[in-house]
Amino acid sequence: MYEIRIHSRGGQxxxxxxxxxxxxxxxxxxxATACPFYGAERRGAPVVSFVRIDDEPIxxxxxxxxxxxxxxxxxxxxxVVDVLDGLRAxxxxxxxxxxxLPGCNGTCRYVDLTGIALAENLVxxxxxxxxxxxxxALAKMGVVTLPSAEQAIREMFTDERNVKxxxxxxxxxxx
Amino acid sequence: xxxxxxxxxxxxxxxxxxxxxxIAAYPITPQTEIVEQIAEYVTAGDLESxxxxxxxxxxxxxxxxxxxxxxxxxxxxxxxxxxLYMHEMVHWAAGARLPIVMANVNRxxxxxxxxxxxxTDAFSQRDTGWLQVFVGTVQEAYDATLMAFKIxxxxxxxxxxxxxLDGFALSHxxxxxxxxxxxxxxxxxxxxxxxxxxxxxxxxxxxxPADYFRFRWDIERxxxxxxxxxxxxxxxxxxxxxxxxxPTEDYRCEDADVIxxxxxxxxxxxxxAIDRLRDEGIKAGSMRLRWFRPFPDLDLAGRDVVVIDxxxxxxxxxxxxxxxxxxxxxxxxxxxxxxxxxxxxYNDIADFVRNRRPGTETWFGVSDHV
Amino acid sequence: xxxxVERSVTNLSAIPKEEYLYKCTSACAGCSSSLCxxxxxxxxxxxxxxxxxxxxxxxxxxxYPGTAMNVPVYNVAFAAAAACASGMSEAFSAMGRETNVIxxxxxxxxxxxxxxxxxxxFERGTNFLYxxxxxxxxxxxxxxxxxxxxxxxxxxxxxxxxxxxxxxxDRIIAAHNPPYMATACSAYPLDLYKKVKKxxxxxxxxxxxxxxxxxxxxxxxxxxxxxxxxxxxxxxTWILYEREFGKLSISGxxxxxxxxxxxxEDYIRGxxxxxxxxxxxxxxxRQQVRQNIERIAREEEGVC
Ligand SMILES: Cc1ncc(C[n+]2csc(CCOP(=O)(O)OP(=O)(O)O)c2C)c(N)n1
Ligand code: SF4
Ligand SMILES: [Mg+2]
Numbered sequence: 001m002y003e004i005r006i007h008s009r010g011g012q013x014x015x016x017x018x019x020x021x022x023x024x025x026x027x028x029x030x031x032a033t034a035c036p037f038y039g040a041e042r043r044g045a046p047v048v049s050f051v052r053i054d055d056e057p058i059x060x061x062x063x064x065x066x067x068x069x070x071x072x073x074x075x076x077x078x079x080v081v082d083v084l085d086g087l088r089a090x091x092x093x094x095x096x097x098x099x100x101l102p103g104c105n106g107t108c109r110y111v112d113l114t115g116i117a118l119a120e121n122l123v124x125x126x127x128x129x130x131x132x133x134x135x136x137a138l139a140k141m142g143v144v145t146l147p148s149a150e151q152a153i154r155e156m157f158t159d160e161r162n163v164k165x166x167x168x169x170x171x172x173x174x175x
Numbered sequence: 176x177x178x179x180x181x182x183x184x185x186x187x188x189x190x191x192x193x194x195x196x197x198i199a200a201y202p203i204t205p206q207t208e209i210v211e212q213i214a215e216y217v218t219a220g221d222l223e224s225x226x227x228x229x230x231x232x233x234x235x236x237x238x239x240x241x242x243x244x245x246x247x248x249x250x251x252x253x254x255x256x257x258x259l260y261m262h263e264m265v266h267w268a269a270g271a272r273l274p275i276v277m278a279n280v281n282r283x284x285x286x287x288x289x290x291x292x293x294x295t296d297a298f299s300q301r302d303t304g305w306l307q308v309f310v311g312t313v314q315e316a317y318d319a320t321l322m323a324f325k326i327x328x329x330x331x332x333x334x335x336x337x338x339x340l341d342g343f344a345l346s347h348x349x350x351x352x353x354x355x356x357x358x359x360x361x362x363x364x365x366x367x368x369x370x371x372x373x374x375x376x377x378x379x380x381x382x383x384p385a386d387y388f389r390f391r392w393d394i395e396r397x398x399x400x401x402x403x404x405x406x407x408x409x410x411x412x413x414x415x416x417x418x419x420x421x422p423t424e425d426y427r428c429e430d431a432d433v434i435x436x437x438x439x440x441x442x443x444x445x446x447x448a449i450d451r452l453r454d455e456g457i458k459a460g461s462m463r464l465r466w467f468r469p470f471p472d473l474d475l476a477g478r479d480v481v482v483i484d485x486x487x488x489x490x491x492x493x494x495x496x497x498x499x500x501x502x503x504x505x506x507x508x509x510x511x512x513x514x515x516x517x518x519x520x521y522n523d524i525a526d527f528v529r530n531r532r533p534g535t536e537t538w539f540g541v542s543d544h545v
Numbered sequence: 546x547x548x549x550v551e552r553s554v555t556n557l558s559a560i561p562k563e564e565y566l567y568k569c570t571s572a573c574a575g576c577s578s579s580l581c582x583x584x585x586x587x588x589x590x591x592x593x594x595x596x597x598x599x600x601x602x603x604x605x606x607x608x609y610p611g612t613a614m615n616v617p618v619y620n621v622a623f624a625a626a627a628a629c630a631s632g633m634s635e636a637f638s639a640m641g642r643e644t645n646v647i648x649x650x651x652x653x654x655x656x657x658x659x660x661x662x663x664x665x666x667f668e669r670g671t672n673f674l675y676x677x678x679x680x681x682x683x684x685x686x687x688x689x690x691x692x693x694x695x696x697x698x699x700x701x702x703x704x705x706x707x708x709x710x711x712x713x714x715d716r717i718i719a720a721h722n723p724p725y726m727a728t729a730c731s732a733y734p735l736d737l738y739k740k741v742k743k744x745x746x747x748x749x750x751x752x753x754x755x756x757x758x759x760x761x762x763x764x765x766x767x768x769x770x771x772x773x774x775x776x777x778x779x780x781x782t783w784i785l786y787e788r789e790f791g792k793l794s795i796s797g798x799x800x801x802x803x804x805x806x807x808x809x810e811d812y813i814r815g816x817x818x819x820x821x822x823x824x825x826x827x828x829x830x831r832q833q834v835r836q837n838i839e840r841i842a843r844e845e846e847g848v849c
Contacts, residue, residue: 011761019349023179026351032179034349038290039608044574059447061344061440062520125817126766155178201658202689202702210689214702228690228702230657231624256599256622260658286620288603 001054002143003064007083008073010047013131016156017073018049020135024144024152025053033058046077053143067091069143073113073130075101094137096130111137111173120165129165132157136166140173180352182316182345183208186252186278186338189320191222192357193276196247196364199227199238203257204290205342206280210252224250232257236264236275243273244378246369248324251275254342255282255296262300268335269304269394271379272368274327275335277305278320281439281485282342283515291516292341294438294486297467298494304394306336306401307467311424311443313350316340318418324361325408331400333366339467343516344440355416398469405466422471424463427453431460433479433528436499438464441483441513441524448524459528470498480507481531483524487511492536508532512539560738561587570613572605575767577731577774578678578757579605582649584734585676586616588741593645594619594633598626598659600651601684624658626650627666627675634673645674645745652679652693656712667721667750674744674751677714678731680759688762696833697826698818700762706826710833718752719788726752727787732774733798736785743787756783764817773815781806781838786845793844803838 004021008014015036022034036049050064066086071094072078084093084104093104098112117128132153139146146167153162180188187209190198198217200210216222225242229235232253239249253261258279268275283293297307306326310316319338327336340346368376382390405422413419426446428434435445442463452459462473480503484493491497496509508531513519517540527539565586572579578601586593595618597603603620607613621629626648634646650659655677663675682700683689689702692712699706718726725747729737737755744751758773760766765773777783778798785796795803809831813819822830 019179022349026179031351032349035344036347038343038347045571058350059443060521061341061348061444062518065520125764202683202686204686207686207689207701211687211701215704218703218705230660230692260622260624285622287609288599288620 001052001058001060002069003067004051004053004069004071004143005064005067006049006051006071006073007077007081008047008049008130009077010045011127012073013129014047014049014073017071017131017134018051020131020152020156021051021138021144022053023155024135024139024148025051027148027151028145030055031057035061037063046081069094069141071134072096073134092141094134094141096134109137109141109173109175111169113137113169116165116168116172119168120161122159122161122165129162132162133165133169136169137173139166140170140175146170177351177353179349180313181208181347181349182313182340183280183347184212185313185317185352186320186340187212187216188352188354189317190250191216192354193248193250193321193324193361194222195224195250195276197225197227197239197242198250199229199235199242200251201229201232201235201253201257203232203254205282205346206252206254206257206278208346209278209280232261233264236261236268239275240264240268240271240273243268243275243366244271244368244370246364246366248328248364249273249275250277252278252280254280255284255290258296258300259284262303265300265305266303270390272333272394272397273335274324274333274366276320276323276327276338277335278316278338278340280342280346281339289515290342292344292440292485293514293516294339294484294494297337297339298486298488300337301468301494304334304398305468306332306334306398306405307339308336308465309339309438309467310345310465311439311463313345313348313352314418315420316345317352317354318412318416318420321355321357321360322408322412326401326405328362328364329404329408330365330367332397332404334394334397334401339439341439358415360411360415402469402471405469420465422464422466423473424465426461426463428460428462430458431478432458433460433481433531434475435459435461435481435483435524435528436464436473436475436495436507437461437483437524438467438485438495441485441519444519444521445483445524447521448528451521451525452528457528464495470502473499473503475499475503475505479531479533480505481510481527482507483510483512483519483527485513487514496536506534508534509536510539511536557735560584560735561590563587563591565591565593565615567613567615569607569611570605571607572601573759573761573767575760575770576601576605577759577770578602578680578755580734581678581729581731581737581755581757584738585647585649585741588738589616589645589647589745591616592643593647596621596626596630596633596646596648598648598650598654599623599685600654601680602649602651602678603685623654624662626654626659627662627671630673630675631666631669631671634671638672646672648673648675650675650677651684652677652681652714653683653691656692656714660717664717664721667718667723667752671750672748674741674753676741676753676755678755678757680757680762681711682759682762684759684762696830697822699820700818706822715754718754721750722791723752724749725787725789726754728754728756728783728785730756730774730778730783730785731758732771732778733785736796736798740787762818765815769815773812776807776812776815778802779807780809780812781834782809782812784837784841786841793841795841795845803842806834806838809834
């Protein structure tokens with residue numbers, strides 16, 4: 001089972017990103033679940049979402065304590081949350097960032113999802129949409145296939161710019 | 176159609192397929208998505224129900240009662256304090272023999288406010304005369320909601336039915352969902368005692384000591400008959416749609432020396448624990464209790480039983496542990512775990528089995544219990 | 546009549562510096578109802594208990610074991626604030642204590658599920674202050690309609706816009722003939738402060754209805770929260786007044802606005818919840834605003 005933990009702030013699209021990722025994996029023919037963990041706080045507070053992908057049906061409902069992959073959609077969270085907590089020894093990290101960040105080395109990848117969203121003018125109520133571009137980056141990392149990523153995005157959104165943004169992230173991410 | 180959905184969305188989709196005439200509901204976390212999704216279906220014209228946006232849960236159930244006896248299929252959804260606030264009408268619906276279907280997204284009770292999973296809300300309606308089923312997957316939330324209409328509306332039953340799903344853990348998880356073309360699976364709504372001005376009757380008038388108990392017995396008789404109806408409907412569902420359910424979901428129980436009994440998502444998580452324990456050579460199995468009312472007969476003889484209660488009856492013990500003790504005569508190892516969404520993993524459940532002490536009770540995470 | 550008002554408070558700088566609501570709230574950015582609570586508590590002072598039913602304030606006050614509040618906060622079930630406050634007020638009075646009992650409830654907890662308890666408390670003459678902060682929907686649960694949601698507004702349960710008008714809570718309260726009732730708005734904190742002070746100086750059931758714009762619910766950018774409140778008043782959509790022992794007086798900011806109200810569109814345009822409003826609904830809204838202005842102006846003149 002491949003376990004992914006997504007860190008974001010409420011309202012940034014982490015929950016939708018998890019759903020999209022599960023849908024893409026599902027379209028790849030895998031079993032997948034996505035589960036947000038909501039705290040009691042209002043909008044803007046850090047939230048985590050969990051995605052599990054497996055060849056077998058998934059029966060686990062508890063939180064992910066030892067992720068294979070950690071995704072950070074808002075790196076400012078790293079000041080308040082230990083996003084690397086429990087990361088497996090061979091685990092990977094994907095940051096929404098234009099630059100590598102100190103303290104996150106090894107298999108730490110970064111891609112400027114915010115920049116990509118802004119370039120595509122994917123903005124709702126002043127916030128850039130991160131949940132569709134991140135799927136392109138995950139396709140590049142081989143978590144899901146690119147066609148399934150695109151299909152998942154089209155199933156959930158009508159605006160083609162989302163697909164374009166995912167492709168841009170696919171191109172930009174270095175693996 | 177095969178897609179993905181949350182537990183809440185699955186319930187809303189089942190309701191859409193069942194096409195109730197009237198839906199009356201009031202929002203409460205973590206049930207809100209059901210209400211919102213239904214409002215969206217109704218607004219978009221995808222569901223031709225009347226949606227009554229009531230001002231409280233007491234009114235939600237009262238509106239369902241009015242609609243149901245007027246002669247249409249009805250649905251509502253709630254959780255936790257919402258369920259408690261409608262308690263009076265929950266009793267009323269059963270006493271009035273109205274086959275209202277309600278989704279209850281299980282959540283803890285305040286104070287302090289807590290919006291996470293617990294079964295105390297549903298269990299506090301234990302003696303109302305409602306049928307109660309607890310589901311463990313998104314698919315099952317959909318299937319059980321569809322079946323609920325058929326079971327409740329059966330003339331041998333005519334009792335309301337509650338479909339319980341764990342708050343957040345199931346209401347908000349996204350899993351695969353296969354929605355079905357229901358065809359004639361649900362017959363048209365027919366209530367023998369629906370209001371009819373051509374045949375005027377009084378409904379629920381003063382009923383004295385010489386008669387009242389008969390009506391109570393009648394509820395119990397239907398509750399007993401419901402066992403057969405449930406089995407029938409579950410069989411027909413399996414034949415039509417290929418997914419079968421029973422009073423419990425048994426996992427690797429045949430040769431088991433120890434069986435974990437749990438409900439809802441913890442019952443599913445337990446299966447993972449069982450696989451781990453089997454790998455260690457411990458012959459464990461799990462039994463996910465689906466039906467709570469009517470309470471099923473369980474075959475647990477000769478085994479150690481570990482019961483996980485996501486609830487508590489203060490001054491007495493875990494509600495499920497107590498039910499099992501009185502139904503089977505077995506003294507289980509009673510574990511109180513998962514209250515208010517407390518994190519319980521398959522590793523924890525495996526530990527409950529490894530460290531079991533039949534005949535005793537443990538509160539998970541509490542070190543000073545006796 | 547114990548109508549002692551601190552007339553000296555004429556600008557914001559005269560408001561006490563003491564804080565009873567700290568900055569570590571769990572409110573959304575741009576939340577105006579938490580701002581209101583800050584001024585309410587400054588006016589009430591430390592010998593005050595808040596009774597809070599389920600609403601955004603259940604969360605805003607902070608999450609256990611933390612708290613952002615420096616007065617006792619008694620959280621209670623959704624429908625129960627006014628009844629719980631009644632008991633509390635009687636108990637304090639029985640003990641000879643003069644502690645302020647303030648119920649601080651949302652619009653849903655007031656006009657919908659809580660209205661029975663509220664009406665009972667006012668009819669009984671309970672000595673307390675009931676404040677309804679009105680963000681015109683169920684904020685805590687993610688913005689479903691309430692009885693206080695205005696005509697045409699989109700909420701998650703009225704995705705096509707609410708087909709019915711906002712419940713006129715103030716006329717319901719007025720029918721109980723309380724010694725003091727007032728409206729206020731988060732964009733006018735000094736006005737709110739003075740009204741709370743005055744209310745607490747009077748014996749019996751007092752009521753303040755605060756319009757509290759809410760960025761995620763009304764769908765406008767967080768930095769526009771004060772502007773939104775001002776526009777509500779300037780367009781005459783929300784009228785500031787007080788009614789003391791039945792006598793209505795219109796408050797300063799509304800006096801000017803009612804003479805020459807700004808176009809309703811100014812208020813509606815910036816709010817996502819009113820997107821794609823059809824012309825007929827907009828017309829109806831305009832009519833309602835005009836009728837309200839006329840009704841309140843007439844009442845002040847004594848011709849009603
Ligand atoms: C009996 C009951 N029903 C429903 C709820 C869920 N609930 C909690 S707060 C709330 C809405 C509150 O709305 P409002 O009073 O307007 O306050 P706001 O959240 O907007 O501040 C609801 C529906 C509850 N806690 N108890
Ligand atoms: S939803 Fe609105 S009222 Fe509630 S905390 Fe957020 S901004 Fe404030
Ligand atoms: Mg509100």
